[in-house]
Amino acid sequence: MMAATEAGAPVQPDIAARAATAPHVPRIQLQGIVKTFPGVRALDGVDLEIAAGEVHVLFGENGAGKSTIINIIAGVLRPDGGSYAYEGKAVSGLTPHQARELGISAVFQEFSLVPELTVEQNIFLGREPVRAGFIDRRRMREKSLEVLARLGFKLEPQARIGRLSRAQQQMVEIAKAVLSNAKVLILDEPTASLTDAESERLFELVGELRQTGVSIIYVSHRMREISRIADRITVLRDGRRIATVHNHEVTDAQLIELMTGRKIDILFPPVSHKPGAVMLRTQGLTLAGGAVIDASIEVAGGEIVGIAGLAGCGKSELVRAVFGLEPITDGRVELQGSALTSLSPSAALRAGICYFPSDRATEGLALGRPIRENASMAALDQATLARRGVLNKRGERSVITSVLERLKLRPLHIERQVGNLSGGNRQKVLLARGLSRPLKVYLFDEPTVGIDVGAKFEVYDAIKAIVEEGNAVVLVSSELPEIMGLSNRIYVMHAGRVVAQLPGKGVAEADILAHFFPHEPVSVDQGGTA
Amino acid sequence: MKAYAKAGAGRLLDLGLLPLALVVLFVGLALTEPRFLGPQNLINVLRGGALLMIVACGQMLVLIVRGMDLSVGSTMALTSVVSALVMAHLAPGSGPGVAITAGIAAGLAVGVVVGLCNGIAVAVFGITPFMVTLAMASIVGGVALSLTNGIPIYGLPEAFVAGLGRTLWLGMPPTVWAAAIVVLLVWIVQKYTALGTRIYAVGGSPQASRVSGIDVRFHLVLAYVGCALAASLASLLLTAQIGSGQGSVGDTLALQSIGAAVIAGVSLHGGVGRVQWVALGSLFLLLLNNAMDLLRVDSKAQAIVMGLLIVLVVALDEFKKRRKIDGH
Numbered sequence: 001m002m003a004a005t006e007a008g009a010p011v012q013p014d015i016a017a018r019a020a021t022a023p024h025v026p027r028i029q030l031q032g033i034v035k036t037f038p039g040v041r042a043l044d045g046v047d048l049e050i051a052a053g054e055v056h057v058l059f060g061e062n063g064a065g066k067s068t069i070i071n072i073i074a075g076v077l078r079p080d081g082g083s084y085a086y087e088g089k090a091v092s093g094l095t096p097h098q099a100r101e102l103g104i105s106a107v108f109q110e111f112s113l114v115p116e117l118t119v120e121q122n123i124f125l126g127r128e129p130v131r132a133g134f135i136d137r138r139r140m141r142e143k144s145l146e147v148l149a150r151l152g153f154k155l156e157p158q159a160r161i162g163r164l165s166r167a168q169q170q171m172v173e174i175a176k177a178v179l180s181n182a183k184v185l186i187l188d189e190p191t192a193s194l195t196d197a198e199s200e201r202l203f204e205l206v207g208e209l210r211q212t213g214v215s216i217i218y219v220s221h222r223m224r225e226i227s228r229i230a231d232r233i234t235v236l237r238d239g240r241r242i243a244t245v246h247n248h249e250v251t252d253a254q255l256i257e258l259m260t261g262r263k264i265d266i267l268f269p270p271v272s273h274k275p276g277a278v279m280l281r282t283q284g285l286t287l288a289g290g291a292v293i294d295a296s297i298e299v300a301g302g303e304i305v306g307i308a309g310l311a312g313c314g315k316s317e318l319v320r321a322v323f324g325l326e327p328i329t330d331g332r333v334e335l336q337g338s339a340l341t342s343l344s345p346s347a348a349l350r351a352g353i354c355y356f357p358s359d360r361a362t363e364g365l366a367l368g369r370p371i372r373e374n375a376s377m378a379a380l381d382q383a384t385l386a387r388r389g390v391l392n393k394r395g396e397r398s399v400i401t402s403v404l405e406r407l408k409l410r411p412l413h414i415e416r417q418v419g420n421l422s423g424g425n426r427q428k429v430l431l432a433r434g435l436s437r438p439l440k441v442y443l444f445d446e447p448t449v450g451i452d453v454g455a456k457f458e459v460y461d462a463i464k465a466i467v468e469e470g471n472a473v474v475l476v477s478s479e480l481p482e483i484m485g486l487s488n489r490i491y492v493m494h495a496g497r498v499v500a501q502l503p504g505k506g507v508a509e510a511d512i513l514a515h516f517f518p519h520e521p522v523s524v525d526q527g528g529t530a
Numbered sequence: 531m532k533a534y535a536k537a538g539a540g541r542l543l544d545l546g547l548l549p550l551a552l553v554v555l556f557v558g559l560a561l562t563e564p565r566f567l568g569p570q571n572l573i574n575v576l577r578g579g580a581l582l583m584i585v586a587c588g589q590m591l592v593l594i595v596r597g598m599d600l601s602v603g604s605t606m607a608l609t610s611v612v613s614a615l616v617m618a619h620l621a622p623g624s625g626p627g628v629a630i631t632a633g634i635a636a637g638l639a640v641g642v643v644v645g646l647c648n649g650i651a652v653a654v655f656g657i658t659p660f661m662v663t664l665a666m667a668s669i670v671g672g673v674a675l676s677l678t679n680g681i682p683i684y685g686l687p688e689a690f691v692a693g694l695g696r697t698l699w700l701g702m703p704p705t706v707w708a709a710a711i712v713v714l715l716v717w718i719v720q721k722y723t724a725l726g727t728r729i730y731a732v733g734g735s736p737q738a739s740r741v742s743g744i745d746v747r748f749h750l751v752l753a754y755v756g757c758a759l760a761a762s763l764a765s766l767l768l769t770a771q772i773g774s775g776q777g778s779v780g781d782t783l784a785l786q787s788i789g790a791a792v793i794a795g796v797s798l799h800g801g802v803g804r805v806q807w808v809a810l811g812s813l814f815l816l817l818l819n820n821a822m823d824l825l826r827v828d829s830k831a832q833a834i835v836m837g838l839l840i841v842l843v844v845a846l847d848e849f850k851k852r853r854k855i856d857g858h
Binding site: 096106 | 802
């Protein structure tokens with residue numbers, strides 16, 4: 001077990017010299033960190049330095065490597081290369097337990113809470129106060145009430161986590177991290193589900209903690225928060241560190257430019273939209289859990305319609321409902337003017353609607369089966385592939401091979417196991433499934449999440465080909481450049497509702513972002529609400 | 531209003547149904563079957579219930595950490611055989627005191643070893659609990675049978691059989707006292723210790739537990755060892771009752787202990803389960819057995835009823851889980 005050293009410990013001169021902004025050794029120093037996942041290089045030689053008592057914001061698009069970095073700092077992931085020093089001492093083989101002993105406490109987006117336990121049990125999980133072998137329940141109650149009061153969160157210590165809302169769970173998660181008297185506090189999009197008042201209280205708390213010398217690593221892409229609390233900002237893109245800047249030296253526009261970095265139209269193929277008759281229409285669609293409320297959208301044949309919004313705004317649930325994966329309580333789905341009577345994946349496929357899930361590993365693909373079977377899975381009722389339940393193997397092979405040739409699958413071995421493929425190739429297999437039967441409406445849910453830049457372009461090309469054949473495409477994505485680069489029209493969703501409809505061409509990123517946070521001050525307003 | 535009614539009905543289903551069924555069964559039997567309230571019958575029910583209770587407590591620990599132990603029956607068989615062999619071997623030369631102590635120690639050691647093997651296979655090698663414990667049941671059962679060739683082992687010290695198996699302490703069989711102590715101990719651990727909370731946490735969310743600095747593997751192994759130890763304890767008590775070591779004891783206990791736990795609301799999805807309910811669930815199953823015995827229901831039909839009941843309760847558990855997910 002590693003003990004944390006005091007700041008007075010002997011220090012190599014070059015480290016001290018480089019830490020110009022910090023009076024002592026940086027609390028955390030990462031150098032050349034590399035992390036590879038199957039098919040993706042998540043981090044490619046990232047340097048990061050966190051000083052004592054600073055609020056350091058990590059800023060970047062989805063997939064830029066932010067969460068990989070914080071997971072490495074917190075000991076959840078091991079880096080494949082590079083060095084990690086904590087208060088000047090090299091750290092290797094860190095476990096979450098050791099990280100906590102060092103004083104590193106993390107609030108992740110996927111909560112580390114046990115739904116079956118109570119608020120106070122979760123807050124104290126792994127470090128329960130014990131007296132004579134038994135949990136000191138009075139002390140536990142007192143201290144959890146104390147920390148909840150300090151944070152201004154109205155929560156019952158004995159409430160069960162499973163019954164709390166997402167926002168309340170977020171509060172427990174923060175309370176848990178704050179209680180541990182951490183030296184490094186990692187907050188991953190902590191305000192995503194808090195109200196303005198609660199967020200404000202959190203910012204004050206972050207300020208107080210900084211005063212006491214706590215380092216805060218804050219992951220966010222909300223501009224307003226960043227300018228409010230950050231000392232320094234590190235911008236990441238595609239697994240690389242682009243820049244580390246002081247908050248007062250940089251404008252919002254510069255930050256966004258650093259984040260996206262590229263001219264949007266370079267990466268995206270020019271799509272010629274020829275919107276024809278309305279192919280797909282939802283009217284007042286409302287889901288059982290309230291994830292989507294009264295959503296009405298229209299998609300014509302020959303156009304790509306983008307749906308943008310924050311994580312959890314309901315954009316994914318909307319298309320899932322169209323494909324019959326989410327139970328609806330109200331509203332209807334029309335295909336070419338006639339309402340679909342039953343919503344189920346098999347009915348949707350027969351009607352010509354196909355959905356490409358974002359979670360390809362669990363929902364999209366059978367990882368242990370070959371490419372050929374995965375690609376033909378949804379088309380086995382087609383005459384070319386099977387007749388009266390008996391597979392036509394040769395027909396299957398030729399259809400799947402030709403489709404994957406079009407998608408530029410490399411190498412073109414259709415008998416390989418899907419589990420061995422990279423993210424980009426997996427997506428191509430999924431695309432091949434949609435292309436192996438005639439369809440009219442293609443619903444893409446985060447089609448390029450977790451795949452590298454080269455493969456992204458090929459996925460975009462495939463989408464372009466689909467739409468230019470006159471099909472309707474719905475593109476749900478958390479990557480704004482993707483939405484802006486490909487869509488003919490853009491819907492923005494917030495808290496389950498469709499809050500804006502914008503043109504795809506000539507719209508500025510800030511105009512779209514403004515609709516992501518309707519309750520925040522909006523400077524630009526262009527394009528009416530739907 | 532509607533939501534309240536729903537929650538109320540759910541809670542009735544969660545908690546109220548089992549005691550209610552227990553009372554209905556008890557009163558119904560007492561009214562219709564005069565032999566039921568006979569002291570010998572009641573003691574038999576209690577003794578059987580206590581035995582199942584001990585095994586089910588262990589089974590519950592494993593279920594809470596998202597596992598299961600199908601090898602409890604074989605563990606009981608091997609414990610019975612090994613402890614009887616040790617006692618029969620030592621009794622003539624070393625006297626009953628040494629023989630009984632060594633026999634009990636050997637029996638419990640069987641539990642520790644089987645539990646460690648199960649736990650390490652699941653926690654360290656990541657094999658599914660179903661496969662590990664099913665294979666373990668075959669291995670351990672095979673060892674027990676090959677040690678005995680199917681012949682009971684006699685020659686246990688009289689003090690062991692008379693003093694533990696066929697006596698009453700304060701009007702109750704020792705097995706009942708042992709079950710009471712086990713239930714009380716587990717209850718204290720679950721309610722008042724960090725260990726209990728952490729076992730729930732590991733079952734409720736292994737990922738969250740790991741991030742919270744809990745040693746997930748250690749707690750998994752501990753649960754399997756606890757389960758096998760409970761089976762060994764039950765087997766020692768049963769061996770004393772029968773008066774001989776047998777390689778065939780406990781063969782129905784795997785399904786029965788899982789059944790008792792699930793009837794008591796222990797979730798097969800982990801993270802949920804309280805020992806006091808498992809105690810009631812065990813009593814309920816035994817009472818049901820007894821009722822069918824008294825009504826002269828054929829033993830083959832009894833097995834069918836048991837199986838059906840357990841599938842029904844598990845289906846209800848799944849249904850509750852699905853409703854919970856949809857409700858949000």
